[in-house]
Amino acid sequence: MPAYRSLFRPLAAALAAAVLFTSTPAAAAGKPAAAPTPAAAAGLQVPVEYYRLPNGLRVVLSRDTTLPTTTVGVYYQIGFRVEPKGRTGFAHLFEHMMFQGTPNLPKGGLDQIVSGNGGAINGSTRFDYTNYYEVVPAHVLESVLWVEADRMRGLDINAASLANQQGVVKNEVRVNVLNRPYGGFPWLSLPQYANTNWNNAHNFYGDLTELDAANLEDVKTFFNNYYTPSNAVLVVAGDFEAARAKAWITQYFGSLPARATPARPDITEPAQTAExxxxxxxxxxxxxxxxxxxxxxxxxxxxxxxxxxxxxxxxxxxxxxxxxxxxxxxxxxxxxxxxxxxxxxxxxxxxxxxxxxxxxxxxxxxxxxxxxxxxxxxxxxxxxxxxxxxxxxxxxxxxxxxxxxxxxxxxxxxxxxxxxxxxxxxxxxxxxxxxxxxxxxxxxxxxxxxxxxxxxxxxxxxxxxxxxxxxxxxxxxxx
Amino acid sequence: MNRFNHCAAWLLAATALFTLPAQAAVDLSKVPAVGTPKDFVLPARETITLPNGLQVSFIPFGTLPKVTLVASVRTGNIDDGAHPGLADITADLMAEGAGDRDGAALDRYVAGMGGSLGVGSGETQFSVSLDVLAERGPDALRVIADVLRRPKLPASELERLRGDMARNISIARSQAQTQAGEAFQSLMFPGHPYGQGMPSDADIAGYTLADVKQFVATQFGAARTRVYVAGSFDRAAMEAAIRAAFGDWAAGPTPTGIPSLPKAQLGLRLVDRQDAPQSTLVLGLPVVTPDHPDWMALQVANSLLGGAFFSRITLNIREAKGYAYSPGSGISPRTGSAVWAQNADVTREETANALKEIFHEVERLQSEAPPLDELQRNQNLLVGRLALSVSTRQGLVGRVAFLDQFGLPDSWLSNYISAVRAVTPQRLVEVMQTHLAPAKMSLVVVGDLNKVRDSVKALPQIQTLPET
The missing domain is CATH 3.30.830.10 (Metalloenzyme, LuxS/M16 peptidase-like)
Structure with a gap:
């Protein structure tokens, strides 16, 4: 079930026990980890090619043709720590707006290209990044690169789609926090008590009134500030031909103008001295x-x-x-x-x-x-x-x-x-x-x-x- | 010996949808065309049967040095007898040490293989599973054999595990979705183990060590068990380990049949959840099982109606109206039965409006054939998701165990792809009429009834539905 654009991470088994009908928001990356023992002394080796376009976009390619699928991720270095005061939850609300269409592709078109060709698509908002990712049958790669470049170029933002996604996000908060026992415990609640710097200590999901207060100007400003090529990484992993993939990346992302990103607020946390x-x-x-x-x-x-x-x-x-x-x-x-x-x-x-x-x-x-x-x-x-x-x-x-x-x-x-x-x-x-x-x-x-x-x-x-x-x-x- | 038919899942996946040709002078405002799909080959399995009836499927897959082992036994909550949940507490106690290892030693041993032990019961299937580094495959297999054949069943742990079960069930029952699910299952399977829901505190208090030992003694055996081995493994070494660990296991009793299924109760069930800011909805009905010729077409209908993110119900109540975050429909097959249901957690004030829109989408597809491009997107989605789901060890085992549970041949999976592709707009409407008629659907609403009851009951589709 693609339940889309989630800030939420699946909670412990105890909370999930025996839910007969789940429409679980997409899983976050699992507990990761690391690598090999004596048997494979060199450890796991993943091919990595890394370069930068003139406009600052970082590109990572990792080819693996075991499966005829390709995965694309675009990661923007803007997380929910750094969102406007008085606009708690905005980084995540904005993530939803990235799925609402562009001047070149109407709302819904993105999912038609990805899922409608047999792939899967989602996005999520985390402390220090917001990500957008797709896995598709390998032959759909060029289209996916186009759609990611297209929405990095600009969005079709309007009052109707903002109001719609404010409704959706408020329902996301209700289903994951307000109408759920232990909702937000402890992933959302604990940082608000443990931290003192507002950037680390506010409600990342957002107060419903502050979600409602978001306006089109906020959306435009946030996009202009943080959704820039030099503030992003594009990863392509899986089955692709390197030369063609690079040509498409140059073709679709290369013409995006370089833009400056504003200075970051201080997110440091003073040392805690008492329990x-x-x-x-x-x-x-x-x-x-x-x-x-x-x-x-x-x-x-x-x-x-x-x-x-x-x-x-x-x-x-x-x-x-x-x-x-x-x-x-x-x-x-x-x-x-x-x-x-x-x-x-x-x-x-x-x-x-x-x-x-x-x-x-x-x-x-x-x-x-x-x-x-x-x-x-x-x-x-x-x-x-x-x-x-x-x-x-x-x-x-x-x-x-x-x-x-x-x-x-x-x-x-x-x-x-x-x-x-x-x-x-x-x-x-x-x-x-x-x-x-x-x-x-x-x-x-x-x-x-x-x-x-x-x-x-x-x-x-x-x-x-x-x-x-x-x-x-x-x-x-x-x- | 069985083999999957190889097939080209994406061979037919080319779509007419976005076929704007790439132009020489690139126009960045135009979506480039998708390319030509590559062949996708389903991994094959080889199955052997030991003299005692134990069946083993070997599924070589992937290049990473890991292997998944699952033993699936044909027992579960249908064999609970007078103690609902007995199969679950048995599973919990079986994980508390086996062979010459107590619980803590078993935990450490298994973690040292890079895995963790899973022991769990469903309604008709009981499984013991381990996913480990490839070189530890035979060791992991011996752990699984120990758990199935030589569990310690320590009396000292029973009280703790009963407490855990009671706690976890109380937590689950505090969730609106669980409340709705239990109410809905009781409508779909009145008086049947499938509809019994989770055990009560009194049930849990009643479990004794003797009950658990009796369950283990009477419900396990080689002839009821299938072992699945998927991933990277040395075929000969693994088979030798399996024969050594299971070869002398008694065939055991014949599996229990499924109690005959009751007729579902058509009705409306309202469950009060004071101050709930959302209403949790389940709307659905019994449908055909995976062996039925309409199953594949029903999957397509489900995807288009409510299963996919771009399904009509989701686009309507989420992307147009903003009433919900993660609505979705699906078909849950059980041995001998299947149920279709649409689930949604909707804004309290929009409860009746959301239901109105859901009914509207169900009704519209009863008569109006969907556009071909919309149908094709859903067909591509189902084929693509199948390919992704059989591209992990656990996913592969899940699919193969599904075939075995429902007595389907391996060719079923490759037929699935062609049958999904063969569905026409008109056929989809026929399937909707035959299997997803709104007048046969039951509804559960969990919410603040003082605020939502009247508007829900005023809906024309609800007025004929008896409140139960």
Missing amino acids: KRASYVDKIAPRPALAVGWHMPERNTRDWLAMGVVDELLLQGDASLLRQRLVRDRGMSSSIDGGVNLLGNLYNYNGPMLFTAYLIHDASNTPDAVLGAIDSAVDEFKAKPPTQEDMDRAITTLRSGLYDVVGSSTRFGLVDLLASFALFDDDPARINRLEAELRSVKPEEVQAAAQRYLRRENRTILTVEAGAAPKANTIGGVK
């Missing part, structure tokens, strides 16, 4: 919930890389320590979830970020009891460096996951990594060094990073009170 706690009542949630968010070290530092391993060992998968202690040993929930960047992964953001763990639990466990269990597991983790077996398991999991990213039939995850490394690091070939990067992390570095960042003064605790607590729950309580 923060917040709580709210969710009127339709049947059980309480708790989240802990720790500020991450700066991206691309050694500590940041080590935190990638911390995440894997502490929180990812059934074997992780928090899962073992809270789920298996204490029976507090069927799962504890989270990670670095709840709307993506370790790599696809570029600014302040949280490492988050969250769970839904029973009222028979107080928030302090749950927090105590988390603290105890985190302290256990910090007490000694991981064993070699732990390190091997983390690398194996990351490697296995990277194969799935690369091997997915849509290649959306692959395109996401290539685009992120081009946008934020000017180095898409970094994808081929992910395993080596992670292998370079020593167990002592993992322990040291955990000790430095998984501290109380560096964290925010958010609890959700169950406004719809069950009447008499006979067996929900635990040991």
Whole structure:
């Protein structure tokens, strides 16, 4: 089901349990990961060709003819952190406007070209980018390059389509947040408490009144400011002929005029010096919930890389320590979830970020009891460096996951990594060094990073009170 | 030994839709024509049957060093007996250690292969699955055999797992979509396991270790089980591992038949959800199963009506009216049955208007043949999505298991493509009349009834629908 243009990421299994009829908004790129073990010493190697057009557009090509499909992604370096004050949710609303037609292609035409030829199309808005992507049978590539260049050239914006998409987006917020138990918990709510800089701490989905306040002038200004060739990366991955693809890229994107992008606001987050706690009542949630968010070290530092391993060992998968202690040993929930960047992964953001763990639990466990269990597991983790077996398991999991990213039939995850490394690091070939990067992390570095960042003064605790607590729950309580 | 027919899924996909020829002096305001589709080849499978009846399908696929293993057993909630959900708690407990590994050791062992263990039950199919690095394929296979044949079923974990199930169900039931889905299934399958919904707290409290052990002892066996191996693997090594791990497994009891299906209840079910800012709608009816000759044409009709993003209902209530974000329709097949339903979460104040538009689109297609280009877009979409869905290990296994579940030959998939392409505008209208008649549809509305009941009940299509 293409449910389109979503800011939303599928929530934990607990929230999704037993929905008989889903019309799930498109999945975000899954937990990514990294690369090979001794068997394949060189690790996974993806072909990467990278260049820049005179107007500043960065282009990444990665050819793989295993399947006769081609995936195109256009990533603009504008996320919901940087949207106009008084216009919360605007970056995402704007994303919807990119599907409303251009002077050359009426509304609906884009989907007719892509889906009507057997492909799939979507877009999403994240912290530091907004992306538009398609997977199509290989013979449709030229048309897709045209449509992406066409909407980079200009939009057909009118009052009717803006009003229509304001209605759609408000219904997106209702279905994913307002009419949903634990809606926005913790991915949307926690950053608003943990951060202090407005760019990191506002409601990214948008207050309904501010969504309503958006006008045509806002749309034009945002487009002119941020939807420029030099602020974007074009990725083409899959089955294509390089010479022809490059000729089409030159033909369709090359004539777009270069435009300047305005200076960025300061998105830095001051260091947190004391633990923060917040709580709210969710009127339709049947059980309480708790989240802990720790500020991450700066991206691309050694500590940041080590935190990638911390995440894997502490929180990812059934074997992780928090899962073992809270789920298996204490029976507090069927799962504890989270990670670095709840709307993506370790790599696809570029600014302040949280490492988050969250769970839904029973009222028979107080928030302090749950927090105590988390603290105890985190302290256990910090007490000694991981064993070699732990390190091997983390690398194996990351490697296995990277194969799935690369091997997915849509290649959306692959395109996401290539685009992120081009946008934020000017180095898409970094994808081929992910395993080596992670292998370079020593167990002592993992322990040291955990000790430095998984501290109380560096964290925010958010609890959700169950406004719809069950009447008499006979067996929900635990040991 | 079975093989898929190779076929050229996109060979016929060229469309007349955007055929403006590329011009010498390029006019950037014109969409370039699409090229010529390439051949697409469906991966083939090879199936062997062990003397005890266990069937194994090998599906070599892709170049990445990973392999997916799934064991599918013909049991599930139809075998719950007096304990709704017993199959689910059994699945949960089977994941808590097997062979010589307790639960924690199993978690670590499996993570060390680059995978995670999945044990789960559906209504008629119970599955144990692992997706791992290719070189660990035989090890993963032995884990699956341990889980199926030597689960520890530790008494110490039962209370915790019952608590997890109760919690997760209470969370699921707090979602409007689950409330609507359970109400709708109860209308489609009154008194049948397919319509029973999720277990109650009392059901969950009633599970005992003896119930679980009895379920494992009586519902599993080689003759009920199919193993699927897809991806990169050493065929000989994998077959040897399978014969060693499963060769001496007893055939086991004959699978349970599906209890005979009741007649669906035609009706309107209103479920109150105070202060809900949206109304959650499910409109639908029973339709034919995948073995029926109309199935493929019905898929096309569904896509055009509500299944695709460019379907009529979505373009109407989302892209024209803005009443909803992610409306959609689909056909859910179960063994012996299938149901078509349109789902939508719509602005509370527009509940009746949204329903009016949905009915309008269903009714319009009862008589008015769709334009050929619109039909072709939907045909291309279905063929393209099939190609994408069989281009992953898990997708391939899913499709092949679907064929096995419904007793369909492997040629069904390639026929699917030609049958989808063969649907004409007139045929689509006939299928709509035969299978998607609005007068036979039941409706569930979950919402703030004080605010939406009257306007919904005033709709002409609803007035004849008995409230149940």
